[in-house]
Amino acid sequence: MPLTQTSAAQTTKGIWLMVITMFIFAMQDGLSRHLADEYNVYMVLMIRYWFFAGFVIIWSMRASGGLRKVIKSAQPKLQFFRGALLALEVMVMVIGFVKLGLVESHAMFAVYPLLITALSGPILGETIGWKRWMSVGVGFIGVLIILKPDGGVFAAAAVYPLLAAAMFALYGLLNRYVARKDPASVTFFYTGISGAIIMTVLGIWTLEPMSLEDSALMLVLCFTAMIGHYLLIRAYEIAEASAIQPFSYFQLAFASILGVVAFGDVVRTNVAVGTVVVVGAGVFALVRAQIVASRKRR
Template sequence: MNTAHAKAPRRHITGLLLMMAGVACLSANDAIAKALTSGYSPLQILFLRNVIALPFTVIIAVIMGGASALRSHRPVAHLLRGALWVAATMMFFTSVIHLALAEATALIFVAPFFITLISALFLGEEVEWRRWLAVLAGFFGVLVIIRPGGATFQWISLLPVATALVYAVLMLSARWVDARESVWTLLVYLTGAGALLSALIVPLGWVPVRSGDLWLFAGIATFGTAGMTMMTQAFRLAPAVVVAPLDYTGLLWATLFGWLIWQERLDMMTIVGAAIIVTSGVDTILRERRQGSGRTRILMQKEDVADDWEDETDKGQM
């Protein structure tokens, strides 16, 4: 028993490090995607990213979850989740063409608040008044950033918010998947379904890939796969309350990449709005954990796997 307690902090530290590294990788993934949008459509970027990443995703799933990770009991559910992911990713990639990377990233972080709304309104889950306050605070933060009716308002600013809504549905759609399937199965089929569905449409707007851009496509696949893998593993090594708040460090990375690559600078209202969203989000995570909820979801970008069910869900497949 003492040995287990001694190992716990070590596992938590590893989880923290993996989460920070994973968020950095996914932020790099987003930055490369923004760079590629100058020459390619969001759909083509998504397609090539998935096609390149799929073999590595399969290898990782087999190593981490065994051969059973490749078997699905509800393939249609994965196909539907893939459609949601394609839609969300295309909207986000489109938004970063016109918006600062940090601004689009900040708006994405309202996904947990959409989860609360959907859970309460459509899934019949009880939501206490404090969580409703957090939801209102989160949306107030969104209004501060996009400033509807103001001179600086852009309709394109609604795209990351719409992306967050679709991501929220994607996260909750993990309930459609058979409980016998591990998170690695979700990872493989999400990537595979994304590749398949985007392949059906991408020929309509295909642009020949320049040889000088091949390393960027390889980079987006590498950083995206590595980020999802590390964040997934982080949730398995440490409690959600420990690692989930670190997802918000993605905003710092987005700000840094935007400044270094495109000289983007955030105005004070965007910084204030982002601070409100992050504060209310972290408060929601901490409150969920204190109440013993094992289904707090904070993975988005991101998307991607977005599944932090309790360890029992894995059925000992690790």
């Protein structure tokens, strides 16, 4: 039937947009790691968020109702906290890139969907079945394999990607919570504005001149951030989130390749095995969530 064909075509397009977006985000991670190696991480992220906030404002002005509509939130304090939390999560993750590398940071960060599953009960009041709880347990076994307490990446630096994963999981749950009262346009606006405010407070004191080459890389980072967020928005506009969300794991693959090629990161056996376990458990949890949601809609 034509409707099914159209839906399938849109889903395919959404998947490709998600994969391309994850590639862009992985390249951004590499640029962020390089710039944070050379300059204060607060300054790097402050400039990045200035551009992002500008993009959000322009996007909102062109949307139906303009700025006046997106500023009006039913829960402004929670929206501001959610946006600031994302900015701080990015900051913690970039520090992890510098101290631990792209490969191992992303391997441990991949646990965030399982944290969302574990926390959706107490925060959103959702019922989590035993199969999804089992996936959470398996995922954390994968994290232990990655950490390898008897002498792998288990070090103080490991706390950065794990903390970032917990922060991003809370951010994801808050996205779902605020969506009950605010439209996506309001949430998107507060994401950019509150992030820019919090990073300016932290980073304005660290401003310093950048070399011409690094200034060019900073511009690339900022513009690709805008492109990446635009493509992500388009992906979720044309395809169901449940169909394209599992493909977000491509960022892990792309970032790992970049880490090995550009930064000389090493993919340890325990990291590879643990990552497969974590990602497998995460995909299982996503699929189970889709099945449960589809049953409720019947």
